[in-house]
Amino acid sequence: MPKILVVDDDAAIRRLLRNTLVRADYAVVEAANGREALAQAGAEHPDAVLLDLGLPDRDGLALIPLLAAGRVILVVSARDATDEKVAALDLGADDYVTKPFDSEELLARLRVALRHRRDADAVQSVVTRGDLTIDLDRRSVRRGDAEVHLTRKEYEVLAVLARQQGRVVLHKQMIAAAWSGDEDPRIEYLRILIRNLRQKLEAPGPIGSVIANELGVGYRLLGA
CATH class of the missing domain: 1.10.10.10 (Winged helix-like DNA-binding domain superfamily/Winged helix DNA-binding domain)
Structure with missing residues (x-):
């Protein structure tokens, strides 16, 4: 069961994401800000992070390089500017989903990113x-x-x-x-x-x- 860290300061969004992920058989841990996200990443070793960019204590973009090593980063943010998306992907995010999001599309993007990371060492010709x-x-x-x-x-x-x-x-x-x-x-x-x-x-x-x-x-x- 892959473990997903949900990082968002909005409790309603965290609840929605938790319910969506649990329904799809993922284990879920949560963080409401950057400090908690780093602590949870170190303690829980999640396979993927669903990361909001508008956190109260630091910009989510700054967290991407800190969280990305060995795990999938899927940005889930209301920021829809092209330069924000490009910056997130350049910093190491695997994908970018804009709020409001479709739950099934988000799950599909997450599955693809996890599969790609899992198969990264395999040669797919x-x-x-x-x-x-x-x-x-x-x-x-x-x-x-x-x-x-x-x-x-x-x-x-x-x-x-x-x-x-x-x-x-x-x-x-x-x-x-x-x-x-x-x-x-x-x-x-x-x-x-x-x-x-x-x-x-x-x-x-x-x-x-x-x-x-x-x-x-x-x-x-x-x-x-």
């Missing part, structure tokens, strides 16, 4: 999403029985997304993988590349069924 198969060893991509032909840059971006399937990947991480500093890495280039990838990878239907956009932050390859 084949990644799937529906009928899409990405073989990272062979550098091949298939939809059903048909091979999908990608440009070098398209493949490099897809590989970064595949290695972190289910997790948001920052724009700058994808740009660094595809352009490697040899061209002007403008965000418009990445958006065009993602549009082309979607046309090649997604079956007819709603845009974002394979690659989801995290507005202003990055993209994620959705889980299988």
Whole structure:
């Protein structure tokens, strides 16, 4: 039973999160501020932390590097500014959920982050999403029985997304993988590349069924 540390100064939010997590068979410990969060992390050794940023004694962003070693950090905050999300992810958070949140989506994000952390030491060479198969060893991509032909840059971006399937990947991480500093890495280039990838990878239907956009932050390859 994974243990989750809930850090939020709002008792009603802590109660909601506790009930949601207990229903999903997680063990739960709580903290109302940064000092308690650090103490609980040291005493209880949680597998993951659901962290609010607006704490009374210190900014939650400052806690991320202190809490992140060896455990999942899922920020759950009312702050919805893009720079806040990017800062949290840069500091080591695994994901970012904005309040008010959907409980089932939060649980799904938590499951993905825990699974990714658990499998971090394992080499996963084949990644799937529906009928899409990405073989990272062979550098091949298939939809059903048909091979999908990608440009070098398209493949490099897809590989970064595949290695972190289910997790948001920052724009700058994808740009660094595809352009490697040899061209002007403008965000418009990445958006065009993602549009082309979607046309090649997604079956007819709603845009974002394979690659989801995290507005202003990055993209994620959705889980299988």
